[in-house]
Amino acid sequence: MTTALAAKIARDYGTPAAVIDMDRVERNIARVQAACDAAGVANRPHIKTHKSPVLAKLQIAAGARGITCQKLGEAEVMADAGIDDILISYNLLGDEKMARLGALRARTNVTVAADNPVVVADLTKAAAAAGRSLPVVVECDTGRKRAGVETAAEAITLARTISTSPGLTFSGFMMYPTETGWPQAQAFFDEALAGVRALGLDPAIVSTGGTPNMKNIGQLQGATEHRPGTYIYNDRMQVAAGVASWDDCALNIYSTVVSRAGPDRGILDAGSKTLTADTGGLDGYGLILEHPEAKIVRFAEEHGFLDLSRSNTRPNIGDVVRIVPNHVCVVVNMLDEMIMVRGDEIIGILPVAARGKLR
Amino acid sequence: MTTALAAKIARDYGTPAAVIDMDRVERNIARVQAACDAAGVANRPHIKTHKSPVLAKLQIAAGARGITCQKLGEAEVMADAGIDDILISYNLLGDEKMARLGALRARTNVTVAADNPVVVADLTKAAAAAGRSLPVVVECDTGRKRAGVETAAEAITLARTISTSPGLTFSGFMMYPTETGWPQAQAFFDEALAGVRALGLDPAIVSTGGTPNMKNIGQLQGATEHRPGTYIYNDRMQVAAGVASWDDCALNIYSTVVSRAGPDRGILDAGSKTLTADTGGLDGYGLILEHPEAKIVRFAEEHGFLDLSRSNTRPNIGDVVRIVPNHVCVVVNMLDEMIMVRGDEIIGILPVAARGKLR
Numbered sequence: 001m002t003t004a005l006a007a008k009i010a011r012d013y014g015t016p017a018a019v020i021d022m023d024r025v026e027r028n029i030a031r032v033q034a035a036c037d038a039a040g041v042a043n044r045p046h047i048k049t050h051k052s053p054v055l056a057k058l059q060i061a062a063g064a065r066g067i068t069c070q071k072l073g074e075a076e077v078m079a080d081a082g083i084d085d086i087l088i089s090y091n092l093l094g095d096e097k098m099a100r101l102g103a104l105r106a107r108t109n110v111t112v113a114a115d116n117p118v119v120v121a122d123l124t125k126a127a128a129a130a131g132r133s134l135p136v137v138v139e140c141d142t143g144r145k146r147a148g149v150e151t152a153a154e155a156i157t158l159a160r161t162i163s164t165s166p167g168l169t170f171s172g173f174m175m176y177p178t179e180t181g182w183p184q185a186q187a188f189f190d191e192a193l194a195g196v197r198a199l200g201l202d203p204a205i206v207s208t209g210g211t212p213n214m215k216n217i218g219q220l221q222g223a224t225e226h227r228p229g230t231y232i233y234n235d236r237m238q239v240a241a242g243v244a245s246w247d248d249c250a251l252n253i254y255s256t257v258v259s260r261a262g263p264d265r266g267i268l269d270a271g272s273k274t275l276t277a278d279t280g281g282l283d284g285y286g287l288i289l290e291h292p293e294a295k296i297v298r299f300a301e302e303h304g305f306l307d308l309s310r311s312n313t314r315p316n317i318g319d320v321v322r323i324v325p326n327h328v329c330v331v332v333n334m335l336d337e338m339i340m341v342r343g344d345e346i347i348g349i350l351p352v353a354a355r356g357k358l359r
Numbered sequence: 360m361t362t363a364l365a366a367k368i369a370r371d372y373g374t375p376a377a378v379i380d381m382d383r384v385e386r387n388i389a390r391v392q393a394a395c396d397a398a399g400v401a402n403r404p405h406i407k408t409h410k411s412p413v414l415a416k417l418q419i420a421a422g423a424r425g426i427t428c429q430k431l432g433e434a435e436v437m438a439d440a441g442i443d444d445i446l447i448s449y450n451l452l453g454d455e456k457m458a459r460l461g462a463l464r465a466r467t468n469v470t471v472a473a474d475n476p477v478v479v480a481d482l483t484k485a486a487a488a489a490g491r492s493l494p495v496v497v498e499c500d501t502g503r504k505r506a507g508v509e510t511a512a513e514a515i516t517l518a519r520t521i522s523t524s525p526g527l528t529f530s531g532f533m534m535y536p537t538e539t540g541w542p543q544a545q546a547f548f549d550e551a552l553a554g555v556r557a558l559g560l561d562p563a564i565v566s567t568g569g570t571p572n573m574k575n576i577g578q579l580q581g582a583t584e585h586r587p588g589t590y591i592y593n594d595r596m597q598v599a600a601g602v603a604s605w606d607d608c609a610l611n612i613y614s615t616v617v618s619r620a621g622p623d624r625g626i627l628d629a630g631s632k633t634l635t636a637d638t639g640g641l642d643g644y645g646l647i648l649e650h651p652e653a654k655i656v657r658f659a660e661e662h663g664f665l666d667l668s669r670s671n672t673r674p675n676i677g678d679v680v681r682i683v684p685n686h687v688c689v690v691v692n693m694l695d696e697m698i699m700v701r702g703d704e705i706i707g708i709l710p711v712a713a714r715g716k717l718r
Contacts (some may be wrong), residue, residue, distance in 0.1 A: 010453050010454075011454050011455055012455065013454060013455065013718075014431075014455040014456055014459075014718040015453070015718060016717055017717070017718070018717075033545055048660060048661075056672070065458070070660065070661045071661065085378075089630075090617070090628075090661065091617040091618055091626075092617075093628075093676070094369050094370070094373060094374070094615060094677070095369075095618055096369065096370055096371065096372065096373040099371055100373075115618050115620060116676055118618065118619070118675075118676040118677055119617070120675070122677075127441075145620075145621070145624065145664070146626065146659055146662050147617065147620060147626050147662060148618075148620060148663065149617040149618050149620060150621060173523070238707055243596075245475050256453060257454055258449070258450040258451075258452055258475050258478070258506065259450055259475060259506040259507075260475065261474060261475070261500055261504075261506060261507060261508060261509050262504070262509060265504065267450075267505065267506050267718075269449075269450075270532060272635070272637055272689055273688075273689060273692045274717065276631070276635060276636060276637075276689075277634070277635060277636045277638070277689070278631055278636035278638035284402055291513055300431065300505055301407060301688055301689060301692070302430065302449065303505050303506060304427045305504070305505065311465065311550055316477075317475055317477040317478070318452055318453070318477050320483075328662060329632075329660055330632060330635075330636070333632045334692065334693055334715075335715075335717065336715040336717075345707065356693075356694075356695040358375055358376070358377075358633065358694065358695075359372075359373040359374060359375055359376070359628070
């Protein structure tokens with residue numbers, strides 16, 4: 001079964017194709033903004049999901065305080081588009097990055113994160129290059145074991161280091177609690193807050209992260225803002241996490257069934273170079289809306305292997321199906337552009353302007 | 360520990376960065392060409408690995424008969440660069456693709472694959488649009504259960520369908536035997552060959568595939584050409600498959616250690632948006648040349664999680680390390696350009712010209 005829109009997409013653009021439904025995008029933007037507003041927490045969406053200044057501006061127009069970027073290259077694209085309030089939630093390091101960060105800070109209201117004194121020492125060079133102070137938040141690990149100082153004592157020490165470093169301003173704390181780790185994050189934050197206050201410092205920013213954590217929004221007493229990213233498109237992981245429904249999934253990969261060499265199997269023209277090998281911890285590599293019982297069991301680079309053995313309905317060669325990816329952020333990372341639709345109407349092409357900014 | 364070259368790359372370009380050693384690239388090209396020559400099998404390298412006309416021309420200059428592409432978009436880029444002998448080893452389907460294939464065929468010596476009559480019927484439209492005959496090989500499944508007809512009888516039937524379809528020429532067979540499946544491939548081919556000969560047809564092309572299959576090169580009696588791809592760069596999978604050494608791995612991701620929040624762990628600035636979640640079936644996500652005992656245990660999008668608990672040497676924050684990816688083809692697929700080096704000299708930038716050609 002091929003929908004009328006899928007037939008049109010295949011005819012005019014070919015497959016595989018990335019298609020975003022702007023009605024859903026706008027609804028997702030509005031819903032998460034409303035949830036942040038209701039919780040009394042500012043929204044600072046992470047643009048790593050969409051990498052588009054056009055969409056970032058929709059988020060800001062809907063009420064977001066600013067944006068979050070994960071890389072300098074993303075932040076530069078956003079600043080070029082006129083977005084002025086940017087948090088780079090990442091340890092930046094090295095002369096090449098400090099020169100770029102200095103130039104960015106000279107023209108933009110940018111804040112950066114740090115979890116160690118080596119990074120803090122480098123950041124002073126960016127501040128010097130900018131000719132103005134650079135705000136820095138301390139990244140705190142509250143259970144994810146990614147970046148972030150592991151204890152409140154370290155957070156306090158690093159806050160002091162930042163506050164006494166030439167050109168740097170201590171601006172607060174950034175954390176990304178696990179979905180069940182908010183009490184742990186609260187204890188960490190309370191201790192860190194007391195410690196920095198004893199030093200005469202005050203955190204202007206207390207930032208939490210993650211679309212799956214929208215179910216915890218407002219739970220951290222003292223949080224000033226939240227950094228959800230994936231919610232603008234959603235994906236199979238967000239549905240599994242209970243923070244989105246299938247109708248909230250705004251990005252589909254349209255793919256053609258190109259082979260049915262066995263009765264119980266088929267091949268899609270979307271493989272790991274379109275959908276990535278990232279399962280997000282789920283079984284199978286995406287949901288096929290037309291055949292939810294079909295399983296994408298594995299990928300070659302340009303082949304998706306379909307197991308149809310449990311499918312009551314089986315696609316024919318030439319059918320164009322719609323796939324909800326497991327993890328939409330890594331899919332967008334490979335794409336130069338999106339086809340924008342509203343309902344059954346194709347309304348334009350959206351460049352993924354910050355794609356390919358490796359650093 | 361940061362090598363002098365790594366320090367230079369980090370200073371001039373920043374990390375993460377994709378760096379190819381052209382001495383190794385040329386050595387890999389020469390070695391595989393020599394192996395094909397010795398086996399009496401033409402080399403038709405698959406450009407899906409490098410997506411660069413510059414490198415494809417090096418392969419042809421070294422003796423390759425032509426190239427293999429997996430997508431029309433790749434083939435169009437290669438044809439634009441003047442490469443004239445192209446096999447598209449994929450079922451192409453749909454009006455949009457047939458119009459493009461027709462235009463490509465009108466100007467290029469292109470052959471395509473098919474494993475079913477729906478695709479064959481569509482291909483007649485491309486031939487009509489081209490105004491000249493279109494050569495088609497039958498894709499045969501010899502155990503991989505990807506695309507390809509499952510039996511010799513089906514291959515023979517499809518060969519007849521092709522030969523009687525307006526504008527199409529039956530050109531032979533294409534297969535991708537598993538590494539242990541060459542006897543099975545031989546039996547399949549022998550039966551298919553006898554069948555098409557009985558129809559008065561003769562396969563001009565009998566094509567096998569895969570860099571891991573270089574150890575089987577020459578084993579299929581009747582094979583005319585082989586389609587290795589990954590060998591130009593090699594990766595951790597090829598080393599594991601026994602067809603390359605670490606010194607043959609020509610592409611490294613240079614990455615900075617940005618956090619060491621715990622004594623037994625570290626964070627790289629290369630995550631799944633740089634190295635992909637594709638493990639290639641291996642344990643860990645790449646080899647760190649400076650710290651081979653360190654394990655890249657998992658990724659966030661821009662974070663590589665290092666387990667250093669078994670490392671005698673542990674990197675410091677700011678160290679720039681070199682990573683051999685597990686699967687180089689999917690890494691290249693995300694990159695706009697490569698930094699080319701010879702030994703310790705940076706010699707230029709290579710655009711990944713056919714990247715982003717989604718279809």
